[in-house]
Amino acid sequence: MIKTILFKNRPAGKPSTSNFELITEDDPKPAEGEVLLKSLYISVDPYLRGRMRDQKSYIEPFKLNEPLESNVVAEVVESNNSNFQKGEFVSGMLKWKELQTSKGSGLNKVHKELAPLSAFLGVLGLTGLTAHLGLEKIGHPKEGETLVVSGAAGAVGSIVGQIGKIKGCRVIGIAGTDEKVEHIKQEFGFDVGINYNSTKDMKQAIAEACPGGVDVYFDNVGGEILDAVLQNVNKDARIINCGAISLYNETEVPMGPRPEGILIKNTVLMQGFLVRDHVKDFGSSLQQLGSWIKEGKLKYDETVVEGFDKLPEAFIGLFEGKNTGKMVVKI
Amino acid sequence: MIKTILFKNRPAGKPSTSNFELITEDDPKPAEGEVLLKSLYISVDPYLRGRMRDQKSYIEPFKLNEPLESNVVAEVVESNNSNFQKGEFVSGMLKWKELQTSKGSGLNKVHKELAPLSAFLGVLGLTGLTAHLGLEKIGHPKEGETLVVSGAAGAVGSIVGQIGKIKGCRVIGIAGTDEKVEHIKQEFGFDVGINYNSTKDMKQAIAEACPGGVDVYFDNVGGEILDAVLQNVNKDARIINCGAISLYNETEVPMGPRPEGILIKNTVLMQGFLVRDHVKDFGSSLQQLGSWIKEGKLKYDETVVEGFDKLPEAFIGLFEGKNTGKMVVKI
Structure with a gap:
């Protein structure tokens, strides 16, 4: 028998353990052309909260009473597919199951000699790709510019800040505790850190941290921190709307100051x-x-929670700031 | 003696005639290197409301007790500058005066054989440039896409819509009266028009007018119409924030539904x-x-108000929807 976690009901506001159900089911058997995969590390990510909504317009909302899914690093423990050999490691969008079968499409091979297996869910997975491609494709950071990053101690934010330093930017990180602020400065080389929980006036704090104004803002949180950054943007600033974790659990349409005036005045993107x-x-x-990892220019943090049963808890912890860097569950 | 209009005090909310003062002063005399200009047409534009605010961050706020300025078409009636001859016509950012001197910098010569003089304040001036360059540089409209334009019967909006048709888009215009809606369809070839004043649910109306969703939105108004368009945007939609006339007269920071969730979900710019x-x-x-004008593909409207004294009234009329197309004052 193997364990599976089903999506039981849609959260109103912050997710809770009652939205999930742990069940056991028979061991899966791979058919012809299939592989049998054993989950080793399962990723929990804030964006999964979006898939828990029942919005027709949202891409692939999770279905009730079916297993959740996210990025997983797994070992091929049996193979009826000539593209995969027993003992190989793969990553891909897979179900929250201890064991599962797959036809192999969408699986990427993981080269474990490059980095620890869990890194393929983070810095060498979608997390690193999000940080790098989002910053480059929208932010176009230039040497000497000022880059502000929210969720700066998180998986994406900590990588964004380091890439900003590699590009020659002055980098300001916003995080939720003094420990995180200290950490992004000591470990990741951020020039300044702001603890938004202990700061009364974020607009003022950003103004002080960015005497030359903000050129690029990598936004992982949305909401009031975005408002405060907008009050400090330079002409032709670029804002990457990558996440809005501060809004994901809102049950009503969140309201805020309209940005269009500032966008026009400063020709902001x-x-x-x-x-x-x-x-x-x-x-x-x-x-x-x-x-960059090999050259020692890019470091990464992980928060590893142990045990398949802890998946819901680890996911909920994302909304309580319990992670530093990428949150993964080791099975 | 000549007439001049001074900026008397900063409006709170909608401008009124009490914000302006008409005075008379001695005829100006051009010094060596200067020309004497006689104002023929003076442009009034919504963006001037922005310059009436006392914000340090705003570029060149108008100073109290000094003449206002805007784009003007003028005749050179005396010249002590070898670059300009008596009888030539020029356009430029000039003061609200019947007669004024200029050193000549920033003046563009107007070739009156191309179009009537007033057109150089509109379709062949900043208005046409705003419509064309804003749509091209941010909107990148492609054949078969759906373009929505607000302020569609206004100076910029009516040109945007026609360029959209030239580019092969389906074009939906939003305006404030049934007459304007009829006019943009009959005169400018818009496919659909929406009267926002008689429409209860703009989100629904835009959805009906754009069954394939909105690809490009040229926004001249901001506020609730922007909100309604955002509810209908397609993947990778582009929004040109060109104006926010619905907010210019607000005295408090205007609030609205936060856009960041939609921006992320549909990767909107x-x-x-x-x-x-x-x-x-x-x-x-x-x-x-x-x-395009020569080929008959681009038409334009003007609302011409006659008389220098009517400048404040004409400007205030912009916020009451009194213009169809470009509003100019003939001196």
Whole structure:
């Protein structure tokens, strides 16, 4: 028997463990052309909250009473598919199951000599790709510019900030505790950190941290921090709308000051970014990220939670700031 | 003695005639190197409301007790400058005066054989340039796409819609009266018009007018119409934030539904546009606009108010929807 986690009901507001159900089911058997995969590391990510909504317009909302899915690193434990050999490691969008079968499409081979297996869910996976491609394709950071990053101690944010430093930017990170602020400065080389939880006036704090104004803002949170950054943007600033974790659990349409006046006055660009639109650039980006890691220019954090049963808890923890860097569950 | 209009005090909310003062002063005399200009047509534009604010960050706010300024077509009636001859016509950012002197910098010669003089304040002036360059540089309209334009019967909007048709788009215009809606369809070839004043649910109306969703939105108004368009945007839509006339007279920070969720979900681009950033493209753009006019593909409306004294009234009328197309004052 193996364990599976089903999506039981749609959360109103912050997700809770009651939205999930742990069940056991028979061991799966791979058919002809299929592989049997054993989950080793399962990724939990804020964007999964979006897939929990029942919006027709949202791409692939999770179905009730079916297993959740996210990025997983797995070992091929049986193979009836000539493209995969027993003992190989793969990553891909897979179900929250201890064991599962796959036809192999959408699976990427993981070269474990390059980095620890869990890194392929983070810095060498969608997290690193999101940070790198989002910053490059929308932000176009130039040497000497000022880059602000929210969720700066998170998986994406910590990589964005380091790439900003590699590009020669002055980098300001916004995070939720003094420990995180200290960490992004000590470990990742951010020039300044702001703890938004202990700061009364974010507009003022950003103004002080960015005496020359903000040129690029990589936004992982949306909401009031975005408002505060907008009050400090320079002419022709670029804002990457990558995430809006501060809004994901809102049950009513969140209201805020209208941005259009500032956008016009400073000819600011705001653009939403989804990494899945840039598959053709994944290869070159992963190569670049790998080089930076090898050169010691790019470090990464992981928060590893142990145990398949802890998946819901780990996911909920994302909304409580419990992770530093990429949150993964080790099975 | 000549007439001049001074900026008397900063409006709170909608401008009124009490913000202006008409005075008379001695005839100006051109010094060596100067020309004497007689104002023939003076442009009134919504963006001037922005310059009436006392914001340090705003570029060149009007100073109290000094003449207002805007784009003017003038005749050279005396010249002590070898670059200009008596009897020539010029356009430029000039003061609200019947007669004034100028050193000549920033003046463009007007070739009156191409179009009536007033057109150089509109379709062959900043208005046409704003429509053309804003749509091209941010909107990138492609054949078969759906373009929505607000302020569609206004100076910029009516040109945007026609360029959209030239580019092969389906074009939907939003305006404030049934007459304007009829006019943009009959005169300018818009496919659909929506009267926002008689429409209860703009989100629904746009959805019906755009069954395939919105690809490009040229926004002259901001506010609730922008909200309604955002509810209907396609993947990778482009929004040109060109104006926000619905907000210019607000005295408090206007609030609205936060856009960041939609921007991310549909990877939408929103970007502020100011025509003055694109001076290097003015020449080629005016050439293109001129050709389209000659080919009969581009028509334009003017609302001409007669009399120097009527300048404040004409300007205030912009916020009451009193113009169809470009509003100019004939002196």
